[in-house]
Amino acid sequence: MGHILGVWIAAGLTLMIFSFLYKDNPFYKFAEHVYVGVSAAYACFYTWDYFLMPKLINPLSQHHWLVIIPGIFGLMMLTRWFPRIAWVSRWPISVSVGVGSGLAVVQGMQGLVIPQIKSTILPVMGSSVTFNNLITNLWSHPINNLIIIVGTIATIIYFYFSKEHKGIIGGTAKVGIIFIMVAFGASFGYTVMARISLLIGRISFLINDWLVPLFHSFTH
Amino acid sequence: MKAQTKEKIESEASNVATAKSFSQWFHKGRINILVLIILFGSFFFIYVRMAKGKKLFIRKIAGLDAVEEAVGRSTEMGKPVLYCPGIGYLSDIATIASLTILGKVAKKTAEYETRIIMPNYDPLVMSAAQEIVKQSYTEGGRPDSFNEKDIFYLTQDQFGFAAGVDGIIMREKPGAIFFQGVFFAESLILAETGHSVGAIQIAGTDRVTQLPFFIASCDYTLIGEEMFAASSYLSRDPIMMGSIKGEDASKLTIVILIIVGAILGILGGLNIGPFGNWFYNFTNWFTRG
């Protein structure tokens, strides 16, 4: 019974959201407000179960007193309810921003700059790379390495801010923006399939989990 | 509660090579990172020092020049401005960049006495944003026009947030919409809805996978680094501009590294002298430790 009721609720909400495609209407408004209300409440328990319990409550009960510091910072956030001392909330905000900035420095280098440079330094020709049939072996053709090197450099130059884009910088930046646009077009086209799959998923749900059992319950 | 992204999935694989000695005082495998941080950091300091009191050039960024136009048009039509910071947290650098842009946009809306609406995903971002907008209105001489309730929390659910923002767009019909910050799949849901009410849309994100969708359905899009340069661009403060020049020096360094690598690769491939070995060592230096 719980499952059947659940499927009906799910199917109803699904159709209400889809009605938005026609225009904003009471059904969508209903589903939207339900969604925001339900998910906001759900987020409270999610935060409790996955954040506050394991990171604050459990360590405290095991006498790891260091977590008192972030606990106090957390309480400082709540000073925003009292305009006269609201400035105290800047402290935890500063800590959070500091964490983000510090991480951006090290992770940007470790996760982006270094590996991207490494995989762009490629041999363009030589004994290690053999020329294959372009059509059957597109992905192991050595000219690919040249395309990657040229494309990466041109794109980097497009983001060169402190010189006017004229002359050699301008020319390279133009090649860069061509690479960027072609890349955006390709990833747009490539994503269509994944998005249609999502719709197929919802429609399969409506048909297989809701309509077909419903039809069966009428015929039996 | 975000749809699973590639990055998130990939992190599961990172536990393969964890057994390392932790008794040392310096992480030898990370020497390459340290060298680059010191190098790029010194560019930053040199150019910031040199920039003091100077007027520096920065190339045109169309999306940022359009901020004034967007707020102005919204005012003419008597419609509010919507500022959406995306679904990043305050620890995401793109979200922080978004907040610095918010400061500039709020100054404009204060000048024009236009209402600014900002739904939030992360309550910490909301708190910071309230302070920023309040300050911008005070500096703009209109502290009374500031309404804290217009900068509110929605929900910490990716698509719940999208559903809520879509509803707000349909009902408030903003004249200008800013999507600045961290966006995942909801980017196109928001931008298409924004387009359907005829708003001028200025987007910006560091999520490369979402950029094509913003490009397709927004009027202006700040691509990655352009968003980080925005606060310097809008303030024209010499020190901030100096740091942009430092970025450019780092960029040139990287370009040179790649070209040197390619040349070593060619010479090595032709079996000339020790170049093959050099190329091998050169690429290996960048291997993560």
Place this chain on the structure above:
Amino acid sequence: MKRQIPLLLTFLTGVAIIISFFIPHKPFNQVQDTLLDWFIIISGFALLLGIYSLLRKHIIHIQKKDAGWGYSLILNSFFVGVFIVGIISAVQFKGMSLTPGSSLYYVYDYMVIPLSATMFSLLAFFIASAAYRAFRARKLNATLLLIAAVVVMLGRVPIVDNAFFKFLGQFSDWFMLIPQMAAKRGILIGIALGSFAMSLRIILGIERTYLQ
């Protein structure tokens, strides 16, 4: 006090993370994880601010009988309803309210999941309308974008079993792997450098908008 201490806190946390990244020795190797935990705890408290902001906004709507106040009532009632369900689940399952089998899990399964999956699937429609409207051969760049999109789209669905579609399929994968990758790489390097400079500006207190 109101300005200097926050700037100092940002500076200290930022520098602590950067320095400890290079020291594998205890306790430095734990600095990053510890500070991230701190951030998570602060966020947990901040959620109270968020919930308060959301509920208050809608309570005001209801009190003032603003247009559409009924929806505000729906939002708040569903919030309270699910909150009660959550508390009951928490009591049943010793604090872990999200255990499979709990009432809150039922709400998640039959409400949050279908709602989010359906919102997500709207993208199928939006990607179609965006493609139709935006892909016009206006200038060289736009034309190239359009051609790349159409070629890759065709390559994704091998409708007819012939050599042309086979080639197209491989070509679109190649396109993603080589030219697309090159541009993405350039953009990513730019982003890394941009956020590097942004972070230094913040840590050093040059950029302080966030502290207004």
Place this chain on the structure above:
Amino acid sequence: MNIWEKLSKIDRRIIYLLLALVVIIPIVFKIPSTVAVSGPARMAFDAVDNLPPGTPIIFSTDFDPASMPELRPMMTAMLRHAFKKRLKVIMMGHWPTGIPLSTLILEEAAKEFEVEYGVDYVNIGYRPGAGAVMIQMGREIRNVFNVDIEGTPLDSLPMMKTIHNYSDIGLVACYEAGAMGDIWVQYAWGRFGVKIVMATTAVVTPECYPYLGAHQIEGLIGGMAGAAAYEKLVEHPDKAMIRMSSQAWAHILIIVFIIIGNIGYFMMRRMEKTKTKGA
């Protein structure tokens, strides 16, 4: 508004309606698509097909429910192929959240072919460690998987008696929604020379082509199209082939709309030009 202007400003709701129709109709009427079988998918099929009956094959579940629409049909199709060929199936996984799914898929296929647990197939589940697990398996599977998913010791399962490490395994088929495939290639292929076929979500597919080019993997089934191709090769049209018709028609519809939009745009621009000339 003339016809060209209309063509360049079609109401979005018309696009939405047509899109919904082309997606729904194939699903309701179960219309399978005609599918072109790509080279990499046929290579994967051949790799399985060339195994002599009785050869053990490992299925690795490295995905979670989010990737089910794409990867489930692939796994079902290849399981059917394996059972039809009387191969010995060993199901395992590196993503804990995927194990309940693969168990379901395995049991469904096993029922269809009336094969016996422990004799024709086993399900050994998940162990944490990814690369470390793969290396251990190269020495002795029991080093990491001493019991199966139900807790039964491997030694008490008849088919496992002769299976100890990769040298007893004919092929590893890994189902990838992330980067685990890279690790399979790096460790299982790199250190032990195990033959691998990969089945991947569309997002991951392009990144796996280099492995194919370097002959590190025997075949590659990419995305929904790959799943449909495999269904066609095992001559058992199912979900993927039906869903591919929805996909194909949706893609064609979008392309048609792009073309219509551009025709309208160009004709309008031409008319504007002639107008200004006349004036």
